[in-house]
Amino acid sequence: MLACGARRALPGEFTRRALLNGKLDLLQAEAIADLVDSRSRAMHDVALGQLAGHLSRRLNTLRTEIIELEALLAYDVDFPDEDDGPVAEDRIEAGALKLLTVIDTLLATSTTGEMVRSGATVIIAGAPNTGKSSLFNALAGTQRAIVTDVPGTTRDALEAMVDIGPWPVRLVDTAGLRTSADMIERLGIEVAERYLKNAEIVLVCGDDARSITLAVDHVRPLTNGMLLVVGTKNDAGNLPSSLEEKLDYVRVSARTGEGLATLVESISAALNRVHEPAASNPVLTRERHRVALTKARVEIAAFLQNCLNGFTLPATVAAVHLHSAQGYLEELVGVLDVDDVLDRVFSTFCVGK
Ligand SMILES: Nc1nc2c(ncn2[C@@H]2O[C@H](COP(=O)(O)OP(=O)(O)OP(=O)(O)O)[C@@H](O)[C@H]2O)c(=O)[nH]1
Numbered sequence: 325m326l327a328c329g330a331r332r333a334l335p336g337e338f339t340r341r342a343l344l345n346g347k348l349d350l351l352q353a354e355a356i357a358d359l360v361d362s363r364s365r366a367m368h369d370v371a372l373g374q375l376a377g378h379l380s381r382r383l384n385t386l387r388t389e390i391i392e393l394e395a396l397l398a399y400d401v402d403f404p405d406e407d408d409g410p411v412a413e414d415r416i417e418a419g420a421l422k423l424l425t426v427i428d429t430l431l432a433t434s435t436t437g438e439m440v441r442s443g444a445t446v447i448i449a450g451a452p453n454t455g456k457s458s459l460f461n462a463l464a465g466t467q468r469a470i471v472t473d474v475p476g477t478t479r480d481a482l483e484a485m486v487d488i489g490p491w492p493v494r495l496v497d498t499a500g501l502r503t504s505a506d507m508i509e510r511l512g513i514e515v516a517e518r519y520l521k522n523a524e525i526v527l528v529c530g531d532d533a534r535s536i537t538l539a540v541d542h543v544r545p546l547t548n549g550m551l552l553v554v555g556t557k558n559d560a561g562n563l564p565s566s567l568e569e570k571l572d573y574v575r576v577s578a579r580t581g582e583g584l585a586t587l588v589e590s591i592s593a594a595l596n597r598v599h600e601p602a603a604s605n606p607v608l609t610r611e612r613h614r615v616a617l618t619k620a621r622v623e624i625a626a627f628l629q630n631c632l633n634g635f636t637l638p639a640t641v642a643a644v645h646l647h648s649a650q651g652y653l654e655e656l657v658g659v660l661d662v663d664d665v666l667d668r669v670f671s672t673f674c675v676g677k
């Protein structure tokens with residue numbers, strides 16, 4: 325074929341053509357790239373939802389609502405003496421408030437979007453020698469982490485990507501937490517504490533009641549993540565049957581494999597509580613989405629502030645905020661069809677021209 329004069333397609337060329345021909349919008353084109361790259365069921369589901377247009381539809385509805393609000397204002401400007409009188413200010417205010425609520429709901433999904441892209445951070449933490457690295461190896465299905473009976477074996481943080489239910493998880497094995505005179509071990513403990521800060525979930529490990537309590541007390545002030553207490557080495561028979569504290573408690577043995585499936589289910593359930601598994605819910609998956617919507621939010625908030633201040637700005641000036649917000653949404657979806665442009669051009673004409 326090439327010999328006959330054909331040429332190879334450029335990267336993304338088919339998607340680009342579909343976009344230019346109006347078959348897809350920019351969000352859907354991004355979804356195709358995400359679908360190709362997806363490494364977990366959650367990412368795959370989110371990308372499919374975006375390709376099906378869930379996010380685009382939500383944003384287009386938002387844009388339409390902004391335009392309607394602009395129209396209300398314009399009506400007020402153009403026909404201040406109409407029989408109906410000026411448009412009710414509380415209607416405009418309620419409209420702006422609703423826009424803000426929709427934008428905030430969408431912005432809140434960006435943590436889920438970020439999570440399905442880079443994985444939820446799940447940290448294994450606890451006292452030295454409690455079987456953390458053995459648990460890491462068992463969950464990751466590899467023998468990556470060194471396991472010995474010498475406390476203080478793990479020095480640096482070790483990461484592995486694993487699937488937990490539909491979710492991609494960045495599993496991190498850390499140095500055992502204790503006060504240590506050894507400089508290298510101390511550095512390892514500092515690394516562990518830094519990781520804890522950004523953890524979504526911490527598996528707090530201990531192999532008996534005392535080490536569990538110590539680990540919970542040590543970890544709790546260092547993280548905002550969810551704590552899931554893991555009793556390790558269940559086969560050794562030193563674990564309490566339950567905890568006094570109202571914390572989820574799972575008993576496992578890396579040696580026999582018992583309890584591992586329950587632990588995986590508990591992690592998955594904890595993630596489900598925070599991130600809705602998103603097949604039909606629109607989710608912001610990229611920084612670009614978050615930035616554009618945040619900019620739109622600033623404009624709508626400024627517009628709303630003017631409503632709350634008793635409409636002190638002239639309507640034509642207040643409308644600039646709505647118009648900018650509309651622009652950010654259009655940039656985000658990446659589509660301006662001819663009708664949109666014509667609508668915009670002709671909407672500035674006087675009635676009857
Ligand atoms: N009986 C039993 N022993 C275990 C189990 N898991 C780990 N061990 C043993 O406990 C010791 C410590 O295991 P590691 O996995 O290295 O513990 P760690 O918490 O990573 O230790 P540090 O890295 O030093 O903090 C080793 O001798 C393991 O063989 C288990 O499920 N059952």
Ligand SMILES: [Mg+2]
Pocket residue numbers: 456457458469470477478498499500
């Ligand atoms: Mg270790």
